[in-house]
Amino acid sequence: MNKPELIQGNQACAMxxxxxxxxxxxxxxxxPSTGIAEQMVRMLPDAGGVFVQMEDEIASLAAVIGASxxxxxxMTATSGPGFSLMQEHIGYAxxxxxxxVIVNVMRxxxxxxxxxxxxxxxxxxxxxxxxxxxxxxxxxxxxxxxxYQLTVRAFNLAERLRTPVIVLYDEIIGHTRESVVLxxxxxxxxxxxxxxxxxxxxPKAAExxxxxxxxxxxxxRFHVTGLTHDERGFxxxxxxxTGELMARLNGKVDDHDQEIIEVEEFMLDDAEIAIFAYGIxxxxxxxxxQQARDLGIKAGLIRPLTLWPFPDRQVAAVAEQVDTIIVxxxxxxxxxxxxxxxxxxxxxxxxxxxxxxxxxxxSQLLAELTNHKKAVQ
Amino acid sequence: MTDVKSYLREWAxxxxxxxxxxxxxxxxxxxVAVDQxxxxxxxxxxxxxxxCSSRLVGYADFCTLHGTHGRAPAxxxxxxxxxxxxxxxxxxxxxxxxAIGANHLxxxxxxxxxxxxxxxxxxxxxxxxxxxxxxxxxxxxxxTAPSGNTEGxxxxxxxxxxxxxSFVARVMAATPIEMTKVMAEGVSHPGFSFIEVISDCxxxxxxxxxxxxxxxxxxxxxxxxxxxxxxLSSKRFVNxxxxxxxxxxxxxxxxxxxxxxxxxxxxxxxxxxx
Numbered sequence: 001m002n003k004p005e006l007i008q009g010n011q012a013c014a015m016x017x018x019x020x021x022x023x024x025x026x027x028x029x030x031x032p033s034t035g036i037a038e039q040m041v042r043m044l045p046d047a048g049g050v051f052v053q054m055e056d057e058i059a060s061l062a063a064v065i066g067a068s069x070x071x072x073x074x075m076t077a078t079s080g081p082g083f084s085l086m087q088e089h090i091g092y093a094x095x096x097x098x099x100x101v102i103v104n105v106m107r108x109x110x111x112x113x114x115x116x117x118x119x120x121x122x123x124x125x126x127x128x129x130x131x132x133x134x135x136x137x138x139x140x141x142x143x144x145x146x147x148y149q150l151t152v153r154a155f156n157l158a159e160r161l162r163t164p165v166i167v168l169y170d171e172i173i174g175h176t177r178e179s180v181v182l183x184x185x186x187x188x189x190x191x192x193x194x195x196x197x198x199x200x201x202x203p204k205a206a207e208x209x210x211x212x213x214x215x216x217x218x219x220x221r222f223h224v225t226g227l228t229h230d231e232r233g234f235x236x237x238x239x240x241x242t243g244e245l246m247a248r249l250n251g252k253v254d255d256h257d258q259e260i261i262e263v264e265e266f267m268l269d270d271a272e273i274a275i276f277a278y279g280i281x282x283x284x285x286x287x288x289x290q291q292a293r294d295l296g297i298k299a300g301l302i303r304p305l306t307l308w309p310f311p312d313r314q315v316a317a318v319a320e321q322v323d324t325i326i327v328x329x330x331x332x333x334x335x336x337x338x339x340x341x342x343x344x345x346x347x348x349x350x351x352x353x354x355x356x357x358x359x360x361x362x363s364q365l366l367a368e369l370t371n372h373k374k375a376v377q
Numbered sequence: 378m379t380d381v382k383s384y385l386r387e388w389a390x391x392x393x394x395x396x397x398x399x400x401x402x403x404x405x406x407x408x409v410a411v412d413q414x415x416x417x418x419x420x421x422x423x424x425x426x427x428x429c430s431s432r433l434v435g436y437a438d439f440c441t442l443h444g445t446h447g448r449a450p451a452x453x454x455x456x457x458x459x460x461x462x463x464x465x466x467x468x469x470x471x472x473x474x475x476a477i478g479a480n481h482l483x484x485x486x487x488x489x490x491x492x493x494x495x496x497x498x499x500x501x502x503x504x505x506x507x508x509x510x511x512x513x514x515x516x517x518x519x520x521t522a523p524s525g526n527t528e529g530x531x532x533x534x535x536x537x538x539x540x541x542x543s544f545v546a547r548v549m550a551a552t553p554i555e556m557t558k559v560m561a562e563g564v565s566h567p568g569f570s571f572i573e574v575i576s577d578c579x580x581x582x583x584x585x586x587x588x589x590x591x592x593x594x595x596x597x598x599x600x601x602x603x604x605x606x607x608x609l610s611s612k613r614f615v616n617x618x619x620x621x622x623x624x625x626x627x628x629x630x631x632x633x634x635x636x637x638x639x640x641x642x643x644x645x646x647x648x649x650x651x
Binding site for chain 1: 386388389418419420422424434435438439440441442443444445448450451452453454455456457458459460462463480481484641642643644645
């Protein structure tokens, strides 16, 4: 067992990436994510990897995709405006099925906004930011330790499903130092390599939904494109083939959603009122629930570690049970719409929202729980 | 004559190019260069952006990456850094490489990463239907310049020399043997190599500017005046615009060749490599 170490969130992200097998990082400086790049440049050379600072965030994700096609596990990290610039290539990675990890350390927006202030304003952009119908996997850690765990998980999901995976946390988690006991080893999943004769290889033929993926230079010569394509990877305008590709790309995530979704449930068993919170707000919510219990209020917490795919089933079950769900998020109301949709009118939904650059505190949420419990009684 | 069929994906034909377009000649010249250099077909990667020129990579039987508009040098950078043994060749156009992707192109040149960029310059956006490009000469007509282009244009080779490219050359699509020779030199050059190919677009540039069909346009590319080749197409419409300056000379051949440290990313360099 390792000793506890005092680690910053961004540092934990880089350490986890290297532990998960990441051997390429391409990035561009932007607050508050820059610490990840600064850590990667120190760690990657000794791990046998390569670091490059690109000319912008568009190029950063392009380089990551290029490196992944060359067989490396690859990652980039950014914030706010840089995440906007990466949307083009998030879509490309979805369409071309290139595994990669994108970390977005959220800051205040819109535009350049508040670079050093926390926010959860990018949760919908992480889902819908790139154009067209596409799947999304977005993981939301709430502590430095969870940044480590979920960054490893992001690589494993990306490699297994050949799709980009986004790790989404905020400025507070990125810059906070916490005592963490790092694992001796982590589970590592690698992309499946084809074993077929290269002459017979069809790069997008997928029996189980996820096609095997050789690297450029492995002896398989194939075409990669962001255009709608057939099993040979070549552009097509056939409606049937387009429909099949769209169904398969989205099915890779939709059909595995219960494996991908992770939710923490705290004191929910007999709860009459629940808080839905994620990321850093999840920690304030947990404290508020604990304090409410001390006051005799039957409060509970549902905290998704997976934001997308959205935990519909889990939220519906809570909605069935409690009188009120308080959705606490550091934006003006983004995931609350999903909670309302998943709840289907079965319970009252109340928002505790702020987008002023300040975190949501336990006392604010305790007051919210106390007020609503009184109102219900 | 070299048979290049073994380097082509015949199953992917027919191609998307228009009659009279010289882009296919450019691809053939490149494939002949690959054959002459005896490159391992499995270790050649072609990377392209968006546009007519970028579609060429789909017909070449290598590992081929058809990326996003203008970003090919950035994809190629990741590819080359992660797998240095690959010969990485970017195929781009004047809109792809000099407008939306100019930033990526000049930074790849500045780093001196060991890739080759072949930029097919036809002075117009072909795939989207003939819009004005950063290479369209002043006075020329395009669908988005119905009264004649009023913007200045890039000299791609001068731009790349300014950006620090260690190998810069210009060739005409009308001279395939010279193209092959320059492409072979560019691919063999240690470091960033840039080759501008002056190609044609009879379908849009030709029709809008009445420069004739593909054969006329290509013939005009071979006209030379004291070692300086000037595409007839640019002469013609420039002459039509009162008070406009004549086009700058377009010298061909290798314009810059310099040996300097090659960028390999930030990595641990082992003794065998250094």
